[in-house]
Amino acid sequence: MIIQENISLKPYNTFGIDVNAKYFISVSSISELQHVLVNNKGIKKLIIGGGSNILFTEDIEGLVIHLNTKGIKLRSTGDTTVVVSVAAGENWHDFVLWSLKNDFGGVENLSLIPGNVGTAPIQNIGAYGVELKDIFDSCEAIDLATGNIKTFLKSECDFGYRESIFKNKLKNKYIILNVNLRLSIDNHGIKTNYGTISNELQKNNITNPTIQDVSEAIINIRTSKLPDPKLIGNSGSFFKNPVVSKETFKLLKLNFSDIPSYEVSNKLVKIPAGWLIEKAGFKGKRFGSYGVHRKQALVLVNYGGAKGNDIKNLAYLIQDTILKIFRISLELEVNIIETI
Ligand code: EPU
Numbered sequence: 001m002i003i004q005e006n007i008s009l010k011p012y013n014t015f016g017i018d019v020n021a022k023y024f025i026s027v028s029s030i031s032e033l034q035h036v037l038v039n040n041k042g043i044k045k046l047i048i049g050g051g052s053n054i055l056f057t058e059d060i061e062g063l064v065i066h067l068n069t070k071g072i073k074l075r076s077t078g079d080t081t082v083v084v085s086v087a088a089g090e091n092w093h094d095f096v097l098w099s100l101k102n103d104f105g106g107v108e109n110l111s112l113i114p115g116n117v118g119t120a121p122i123q124n125i126g127a128y129g130v131e132l133k134d135i136f137d138s139c140e141a142i143d144l145a146t147g148n149i150k151t152f153l154k155s156e157c158d159f160g161y162r163e164s165i166f167k168n169k170l171k172n173k174y175i176i177l178n179v180n181l182r183l184s185i186d187n188h189g190i191k192t193n194y195g196t197i198s199n200e201l202q203k204n205n206i207t208n209p210t211i212q213d214v215s216e217a218i219i220n221i222r223t224s225k226l227p228d229p230k231l232i233g234n235s236g237s238f239f240k241n242p243v244v245s246k247e248t249f250k251l252l253k254l255n256f257s258d259i260p261s262y263e264v265s266n267k268l269v270k271i272p273a274g275w276l277i278e279k280a281g282f283k284g285k286r287f288g289s290y291g292v293h294r295k296q297a298l299v300l301v302n303y304g305g306a307k308g309n310d311i312k313n314l315a316y317l318i319q320d321t322i323l324k325i326f327r328i329s330l331e332l333e334v335n336i337i338e339t340i
Helices: 030-039 092-101 197-203 211-225 246-255 273-279 308-326
Strands: 004-008 020-027 045-048 054-056 060-067 072-077 081-087 136-143 149-153 174-184 233-237 243-245 268-270 290-292 299-302 335-337
Touching: 020 030, 030 060, 030 136, 030 174, 054 308, 092 211, 197 211, 243 246, 246 268, 273 308, 290 308, 299 308, 308 335
Parallel strands: 020 060, 045 060, 054 335
Antiparallel strands: 004 020, 072 081, 081 174, 136 149, 136 174, 233 299, 243 268, 290 299
16 A cells, blocks of 8 residues: 555546646555544545546646445345445446346436545435435545544435535545445335436337336436546536526526526526527537537536646636526536646
8 A cells, every 4th residue: 555646637537637646645444544534634635436426637636545445235125125335436326237236226317427435425416306415324534534433314414406415515534444335125116207218118119127127228318418427527417406496497588488497496597508508609619628518508528638727717707607697606517626
C-alpha cells in the first residue's frame, strides 16, 4: 500500500479530464482505508469512487483516495425480500446485473447508471421512475474526523431529488463503506409507466415483462440517448430538472406553449432542463473539444482533451442563458471540484 505521487486522474473520472493528483492511493479494504486516514491526518483528502459525477478543473494538491473495495453479501432473507450488503467500490451496473441474475427486483430501472455503489446514496441516483431511496435500507460510513463507523438508516439520510445528507450537512465528513439494499424476491412491482419504457417493451412484443425485460428495455433507451463515457467523456445529466410553482409554470406557458412538465405535488411542477437547453439553442452545439450532447441536451460532453474549466464555463453560459430566457435558475447536478 504505497502512496503514489503526481498521478493522472484521467482514468478515474468519466468526463476524462486530465488533471494530476499530488498524492494518490487506491484502497481495496476498509482496514487499508482506516490505515491511510490515520497516517495522513494533516493532509487534505478527496475521496473518489466511480468518478461519474465530478468535474475536475485543476490539479489536486492533496491526497486522492480511490475507494476500490469489492464484495456483495446476502445480509438477511425474509419471505418477500432480501437485504443485500454491497461494498462501496462495486460498480453500480455490475451490481444491477448480479441482482438480475439472482432474480432480485428493485434495481432494474436503475440499469446502466455509471458510477459506484458507494456514491449512489450521495446523490440518490434515479432513473425511469425509481430512485435509490426506494430500495435503500441503510449504509455504513466512516467518520473522517474520528475514524468511527456509523450506520445510517434511511430516515437519517434526508433523501430528496438528487439530494441526501451526504451532499449537504455531512458533505466531506463521511465516507460510505457499504450500502444495504432491500430487494424483492418475487412480486417485483415492475414499474413501466415512465416515458418510453412501455413503447420499448411493445416494440419487442413483450406484454408481461420480467425484471430482466425491463432492464433490457432501459439499457436500449439509455444507449440510444446517452453517450457511453468509455467513448465520449461525460457525467450524465449536468443539471437538475428545475421545480417551479404552478403559477410560474402558467406564466411560462403563455410564452412557451409547448413547454413540457411533470407534476411533483399539487403546488409544484418539474420542467425538463433538457427541453429548456434545447429551446435555448444549445443542443448538439460543439466548441472544439467539448459541447452539448446531440441527443440529450442535459449532458455536456468532452470529445477528447477538453479542460474542466471549458466545460464549467459552458455550464455557466447555459445557466445564464436559461435565466435570461425563462427566468429559471438551473442547479448543477455534477460536483465541480475546484481545489481541495
Ligand atoms: N427533452 C428535450 N430535449 C432534450 C432532452 C430532453 O426536449 O434534449 C425533454 C423531452 O420533453 C423529454 C423530457 O425532456 O420527454 C425528458 O427527457 P428524458 O426522459 O431523457 O429525461 P430527463 O428528465 O432529461 C432525467 C434524469 C436522467 C434519467 C432520465 C430518465 C435528471 C437531471 N436527469 O432526465 O438521469 O436517466 O430522467 O429517468 O433528473 C443523470 O442523473 O445523470 C441522468 C441521466
